[in-house]
Amino acid sequence: MTDHLTVVNHPLVQHKLTLMRDKKTSTNSFRQLLREISLLLAYEITRELEMTTRTIQTPLCEMEAPILEGKKLALVSILRAGNGLLDGVLELIPAARVGFVGLYRDPETLQPVEYYCKLPANLDERLTIVVDPMLATGNSSVAAIDLIKAKGAKNIRFLCLLAAPEGVARMREAHPDVPIVTASLDEKLDDHAYIVPGLGDAGDRMFGTK
């Protein structure tokens, strides 16, 4: 991917996102919609994967048929809200290796606090797609990608549902080599660094916590 930021304007994505933003949407519907959107976003973020060919026999003839090149992809979910995106992406790429980075954002300092990290082997040979629905200040995604790079990953993409301009700028500064794919570039952050108009706290809406 060459663009640093791709906003997926597909009508189905935008329609489902509107339903997710609506505060009247139930936890159950929110989770289902996120799973559906993540399939569409996964389609977009994998658009330019490297391909090679393999010789196969169809019932009619031999052909050189396209297949994905290289080692299996790695998907890394930033816990816990990342798991909502992970489910759909993994459905589309079932052979992917999966890692988790556990981070929460301290509500006072807005700094990420790490509590877990388990990543697949040979990240240096894999395309790594990092997933988290919310890119707000960018502190969490920058820290997660710092960890992932420290484990060897060189080819990384970041998939989110909503991005704030502040988070995109922070990512561009810290990780200019990591393209971002999102369903929406929202307007701004509020005084508590929540995305506006946003959808609220993604983890809470997904898991019914408060």
Ligand SMILES: O=P(O)(O)OC[C@H]1O[C@H](OP(=O)(O)OP(=O)(O)O)[C@H](O)[C@@H]1O
């Ligand atoms: O860009 P930032 O300002 O760092 O904010 C974004 C982070 O905040 C949310 O997670 P949260 O800390 O609420 O943890 P959770 O997923 O466990 O709910 C979200 O899922 C991101 O990880």
Ligand SMILES: O=c1cc[nH]c(=O)[nH]1
């Ligand atoms: O708007 C926001 C910002 C950070 N985390 C969320 O879940 N929502």
Ligand SMILES: [Mg+2]
């Ligand atoms: Mg949360």
